Structures are given as C-alpha cells and as structure tokens.
Amino acid sequence: MDNYTATQLLQSLQVGHEGIRYLENCIQSGELNTSDLAILNDLSDLLSVVESSTATVATPNRVKEINANIMFYINELKENAIRGNVELFLYDFRFHFSSLYRILEFEVAYIVENLVTKQDYPRFYPELGVVDHNDISTKGVNSLCKVSVVLLSYNNLSYTRDCVESILMNTDNVDYELILVNNGSTDGTKEYFDSIPGAKVIHLKYNIHLVKGFNMGLMAAEGKYSAAVCNDFIFTPNWLKNLMICIESDNQIGFVSPGATSISNLQQISIPFISKEDFQKRAKEYNVSDPSKWEERVVLLPNVLCCPTALLSRIGYYDTRFFRGEFLDDDISFRIRRAGYKLIYCGDTVTHHYGSLTTVTDHQTNSLEEGRETFIEKYGLDAWMDARMSSTYLDIETGLLSNVNSILGIDVKCGATLLQIKNRIWSLHGKKPKLSVCTTERRYDVDVSSIAEQVFPLNSLNQLPEIPQKNIDLVYIEKPLDCYSDSLETIFSSLANTMAANGKLVFTVNNTISIETLYAMLNSSNSIHNRKIYIRDMVCAQARTYGFELFSIVNYTPQRNPESEQMVENIAQFLGDGKENEVNYLKSLLKSTYEIYQMSYTGNNLYES
Incomplete structure (x- = not known):
C-alpha cells in the first residue's frame, strides 16, 4: 500500500x-x-x-x-x-x-x-492532543446511570453464567446497566444473554476477538463510569460499590481495579475457600472499603477496567494494534496515566479469577512475545523490564520507612517500584510522601513525571539537584551502584549533601557471579564490561566516611524460568565437585542477583572532619 x-x-x-x-x-x-x-x-x-x-x-x-x-x-x-x-x-x-x-x-x-x-485526521487518531479533564467530568454529569458493567464472552457458557449471576447478585447497591457482548459464541451464549431481563445485549455474528469485542461493549456504555469484565471472573459483595468509593474520592483518579484470587502484578489476594458459596461469604467479610489498602500504580491489570466512560471514549478505548490482547493492560494503563490520571489498585476488594478463558485460544500462539514487541514499538519501552515493580520494596526494613515525608528516586525507570515504596509507607503510617525523581535516561521522563512532583535530568551522581538540600528523608537508587562511572567517594558525598538528618538510603549492587551476570558475559554485553566490582567492606567503609551507617544487607533472589534454575544447578554441581556444602553455597551465590544495601544517614561526615 x-x-x-x-x-x-x-x-x-x-x-x-x-x-x-x-x-x-x-x-x-x-x-x-x-x-x-x-x-x-x-x-x-x-x-x-x-x-x-x-x-x-x-x-x-x-x-x-x-x-x-x-x-x-x-x-x-x-x-x-x-x-x-x-x-x-x-x-x-x-x-x-x-x-x-x-x-x-x-x-x-x-x-x-x-x-x-x-x-x-484527528478523529482517527485519538492519541493526538491533550485530554481535557474538565470536559471528561462534564460529559459524565448527565449519564443514564452511575456505571455500565460490560461483560465480554466467547463460549464457555457455564463460566459466563456464573459470572453474570455473580454480578446480578452482588451489584444491587449501585445504579448500573449491564451490557453483555456475545463475541460470536456458538454454545448457547446468545440465547442465555437474551434471557437476562433488562440487559443491553450485543451480538456479533463472527468473533472479532478480545480487543474489538470489548470496544463494542464500551462504545455502548451510557453510564458515567464503565467497568469492563471478562467472563472468567466471579464478583463479590460490594465489589462495585468499593470501586466507586475509590474512583470518586479524587477526580484525578482515572482507572481503578480490585484484587483477585489468581492474578499477577501483585494484585493477588489469597482467600481460602471450599465452594462458591463459601467464597462469597469470605469475600463479603473481606470487602470493606479501606483507603489504606489503595495503591497507586504505574501499570494496573484490569481485573475490572473501571474508568470514566468519557475518558475511554476520548483516548480511543483499547488500542486495536494489540492484535491478541496481550499487553493491552499495560497500554491502557500508560495512556490513562499519561493523560494525567492516577491508577489505583483497590486492595480492599477481592474477586475470583478462573484464568484467561477469554484469551485461551490466543495463548496457544506466541501472543506474549508478539504483544511485548508491539508495546516496545509503540513506546520505546519494555513493559516487563521498565514498568513492572520489583519485589525489592518488600525487602526494605520497616524501620527505614518511618518518618518519611519525602523520597528521591534515582534512575527508577518508569517508577513502579518507587511508587510501591510510597504505597507501603501509606499502608504502614497513613502518610503519602512527596516523590522527586532524578534520571540519567530521558526516555522515562514522561512516565516518572506522571507520578512525581519533580523530575530532574541527571548526567551523573555527583550532580544531584537542590530540592532543596538537606530535605530528603529517603533516597532510593534503583540502578545498581556498580553501573555508574562515578566513584563511591563522589556518590556518597553527593548523597550526603542532599539528605535530611536521620535520612535513609537504599541502593543495590550487582552480584558479579549471579546467573544473570554469567549470561551477560557469554553474550559479551557492554554493560558487563563497563561495570565496576564492589565488595561489601569497601562499600560500607566509604559510606561510613560520609555519615552513612549500615542498617542491613539483603540478597535479592528473583523468580526464574526453569532453564535458568537448571543452569544454576549444573554450574553449582560442577564447581562444587558434588560436595553438598560447597554446592549449596555456590547455588546461593548464583541465585542472588544483587545485594540490597539499607543505610541510615547520621550526618557525621568523617571525611570533612
């Protein structure tokens, strides 16, 4: 063409x-x-x-x-x-x-x-231009109802029936319309949908798959908010009421979603149950609105895509380029957040997820890698590497998170982990610290600007900005310290001039013999050749010189694929010569990707004295 x-x-x-x-x-x-x-x-x-x-x-x-x-x-x-x-x-x-x-x-x-x-052709490309928040609010004023609940189904009638019945049973405390989209099903879904009193039913003669199927339902929405759901969920008492409490608590919130029994992105809520009836009973006890369980996110998985209807219309709904639906959630998160809205995970609400029935046929293809590449082509970012949170924040000692009113994040990519540290402080202490970000990689500017009050370009760690000086309670450096060209002396000196008395510092150092490092060496990675080698005693001694005292060091061991786990086993067995103690020691070294250093700033700068 x-x-x-x-x-x-x-x-x-x-x-x-x-x-x-x-x-x-x-x-x-x-x-x-x-x-x-x-x-x-x-x-x-x-x-x-x-x-x-x-x-x-x-x-x-x-x-x-x-x-x-x-x-x-x-x-x-x-x-x-x-x-x-x-x-x-x-x-x-x-x-x-x-x-x-x-x-x-x-x-x-x-x-x-x-x-x-x-x-x-602005009508064909809704990503053009700035989203007017006042216009979005105004369009929601005279809506037909509070919420349009949009359910998409392609076959799997038994699951669909459970889903619909759970919505009808548990949504009587919200003014809503039910929109049922039959995506070309051939198993009786059409007849079942037609039997639901009062539902707005959309029948597609031929399956147009997940992205377009959802958009059909969302385009039919006449509520102030839209809540799009898949047919492999069971909904629970107060699920929608709780979402409404959250999204209406702040007009800057543009997307909320609950937790589920089976989901990734740290949105899983484990509730033991023995039957659907037992689950509903336990969920009712759990689903009590609690703002301390609300977490702002960089990416939010849409167990429920609950957003202002006018906002979805303005940004063009789900992006059609995500052919099979993979990474659709990352994309809609990015577009809503970049439009100036917050994404909130409602950890006070649980639903049940059977698991990917709507997209099961696409999962049989290479859909994940395909969607990942589509996201990279669109944004120049890798959703997995750049926008997912690390469980690093879970390893930060609780004692370091008290009395934190301001956080400086350095090279935090899109800011997912930094934001989760803020969430953890909110959950523990009921305060939301102010976020500032310094970044040496400008491709992250748009995204960190959506979550931080200030974003500063950074050439090196010896040029930290005045924000103002001596006002930062916690510094979190996500990029491993050994990847910077700056000396340890320069780094700690610059940090000391930025931090408040009794401030805290969290940073990481790569483990030079982790399995990831070995893989990178085999691939002749430049990042390996340019990396420094630091040992604990040297790092701690230099930090102490500038007034930092070690709080703790934690080895970080991520989840790995089976191939990497087997490689760890093989190398440890070979180098350890089969001796159990040596093999176990080597395995622990190979599995530890990096060390997390947690320090407190005493302000006693021995170097100056």
Whole structure:
C-alpha cells in the first residue's frame, strides 16, 4: 500500500462516517425515508474497497471479520426497515452497526498510520492532543446511570453464567446497566444473554476477538463510569460499590481495579475457600472499603477496567494494534496515566479469577512475545523490564520507612517500584510522601513525571539537584551502584549533601557471579564490561566516611524460568565437585542477583572532619 491509497482510504471512511451521521440525524428527527437507506448500499461498496485494499498488508488485522459483521447488520437494518420493526432497527443501528463501523475506522487507521499525516485526521487518531479533564467530568454529569458493567464472552457458557449471576447478585447497591457482548459464541451464549431481563445485549455474528469485542461493549456504555469484565471472573459483595468509593474520592483518579484470587502484578489476594458459596461469604467479610489498602500504580491489570466512560471514549478505548490482547493492560494503563490520571489498585476488594478463558485460544500462539514487541514499538519501552515493580520494596526494613515525608528516586525507570515504596509507607503510617525523581535516561521522563512532583535530568551522581538540600528523608537508587562511572567517594558525598538528618538510603549492587551476570558475559554485553566490582567492606567503609551507617544487607533472589534454575544447578554441581556444602553455597551465590544495601544517614561526615 502506498501513501495515496492510505490517504484515500481514510478519506473514504470519513465520507462513510458522514453518511452514518446523516442517517442518525434523520432517525433522531423522525424524518428517515426509505430512499435514505441507499446510503447502506454505498457503505457496502466502501467495505469491499477497504477489504481489498488491506488484504495483502503485512500488519496483523481483523478487517475481514469486522466487515463480515458490518455486512450482517446492514442486511438486518434493511430487513427491519422493510418489516417496520422500528425498535430493533434503532437498536441495531446504534449498538451494532455504528460501533462496528467505528471499530473498522480504528483498524484501518492503525494499518495506514505510517503512510499518512496523523494530524490531518484527528478523529482517527485519538492519541493526538491533550485530554481535557474538565470536559471528561462534564460529559459524565448527565449519564443514564452511575456505571455500565460490560461483560465480554466467547463460549464457555457455564463460566459466563456464573459470572453474570455473580454480578446480578452482588451489584444491587449501585445504579448500573449491564451490557453483555456475545463475541460470536456458538454454545448457547446468545440465547442465555437474551434471557437476562433488562440487559443491553450485543451480538456479533463472527468473533472479532478480545480487543474489538470489548470496544463494542464500551462504545455502548451510557453510564458515567464503565467497568469492563471478562467472563472468567466471579464478583463479590460490594465489589462495585468499593470501586466507586475509590474512583470518586479524587477526580484525578482515572482507572481503578480490585484484587483477585489468581492474578499477577501483585494484585493477588489469597482467600481460602471450599465452594462458591463459601467464597462469597469470605469475600463479603473481606470487602470493606479501606483507603489504606489503595495503591497507586504505574501499570494496573484490569481485573475490572473501571474508568470514566468519557475518558475511554476520548483516548480511543483499547488500542486495536494489540492484535491478541496481550499487553493491552499495560497500554491502557500508560495512556490513562499519561493523560494525567492516577491508577489505583483497590486492595480492599477481592474477586475470583478462573484464568484467561477469554484469551485461551490466543495463548496457544506466541501472543506474549508478539504483544511485548508491539508495546516496545509503540513506546520505546519494555513493559516487563521498565514498568513492572520489583519485589525489592518488600525487602526494605520497616524501620527505614518511618518518618518519611519525602523520597528521591534515582534512575527508577518508569517508577513502579518507587511508587510501591510510597504505597507501603501509606499502608504502614497513613502518610503519602512527596516523590522527586532524578534520571540519567530521558526516555522515562514522561512516565516518572506522571507520578512525581519533580523530575530532574541527571548526567551523573555527583550532580544531584537542590530540592532543596538537606530535605530528603529517603533516597532510593534503583540502578545498581556498580553501573555508574562515578566513584563511591563522589556518590556518597553527593548523597550526603542532599539528605535530611536521620535520612535513609537504599541502593543495590550487582552480584558479579549471579546467573544473570554469567549470561551477560557469554553474550559479551557492554554493560558487563563497563561495570565496576564492589565488595561489601569497601562499600560500607566509604559510606561510613560520609555519615552513612549500615542498617542491613539483603540478597535479592528473583523468580526464574526453569532453564535458568537448571543452569544454576549444573554450574553449582560442577564447581562444587558434588560436595553438598560447597554446592549449596555456590547455588546461593548464583541465585542472588544483587545485594540490597539499607543505610541510615547520621550526618557525621568523617571525611570533612
């Protein structure tokens, strides 16, 4: 496809959009004539052109499936017009046909994005421009209800039934509408959805998969907030009420989600139970709104994607480029946070998750790596390496987290772990320290700016800014100290001039014989060749010279894949010559990725004295 064809496609889709708006205006004014329906024939021709133009592009897309659904509903609209079935015509036009056409627009816009000037087509590229928070708030004022609960299902009827029943049973204390999206199921889901009184049901003739399926439901939402859920969850007493308490506690909150019995990203809440009834009873006892359990996050997994409906509309819903849905959660988190909103994990609310039924067919492919690469291409960041929190924060001694009103994070990537340290202080002591960030890598500026009050560029550790001096209660350096070119003397001297009396310092040093280091050496990594070698006594002696006293040192051992674990075992057995004590010692060294140093600042600078 060339630039001319791409431009023609977007312009044609825009003409089609204007035709749909014309029909919509005719419907609203009650002046729709049979002759006006000729526009549907023109749209059918347009779909044919779009499909043929995109048939050979390398970009993964679902234009064919989307078009098949649109054609189905064009025929339904014609049939209903002939039969005079006005109510069904209006329903299909609004909640099926118009939404499907919008989804097609997003799909084509993604396919041609590198061939057009996006600024010329702002409607197709909602990421352009600044999100107006006042506009988002205003649009939510006259909503039909408080929340639109959007459930997407593709087969697995027994799980879907459990999910729907749990929503109906546990959501009576919130004004909500239930939107059920049947994503081309063939197992009786259609009939079941049609049997739910009062539900807004959307039926897709053909499966358009997770991303587009969810967007169909979200586009139909008429609540102030939307809460999108998968059919592999069971919901619990007060689940939605608790989410509403959180999201309405601060107009800067744009995305909240509860915990679940099976989930990653430290959003798991373990509650033992022996039956669904027992789980509901235990969940009712647990689900008591408690702000001390709310955690601000850099990335939030959408057990429930609960956001202002107008905000989702403004940013373009889920991004269609995430073909199979993997890393969709990271992307929606980034877009909402970069739009100036906070993401809050509601640890005071638990749901039950069976596990990935909605995306099970995609998981049989290489979907994780595919989604990861898509995220990297879009942001220039690796969601796993740059935006996930490390359990380092769990190893910080509780004593170091008292009386902390300000934190300086240095080279904290997107800030996920730094933010979790702040969350931990909030949970322990009921205060939210102010965050400042210094970074030597400018690609993180946008993201750390979304969570910190101040962000300073940094060339080296000997140039820490005045923020102001002697006002930092805790310094957290995420990048291992041995990766900096600065000397230990320079580093500790600069830190001493920044920290408040009785301040705390947390930093890491790489273990030079960890399995990760060995892998990097085999790959001739520059990061290994440029790294310094520090031993504990040397680090502690230099720190003491500048007024820092050691609090503790913790070895950090992450979870590894089975291949790495086996490599650790093999190397330890070989070097330890099979001797149990030596083998165990070597295994502990190989498994420890780095050491976490935790120090307190006494202010007694021996070097100056």
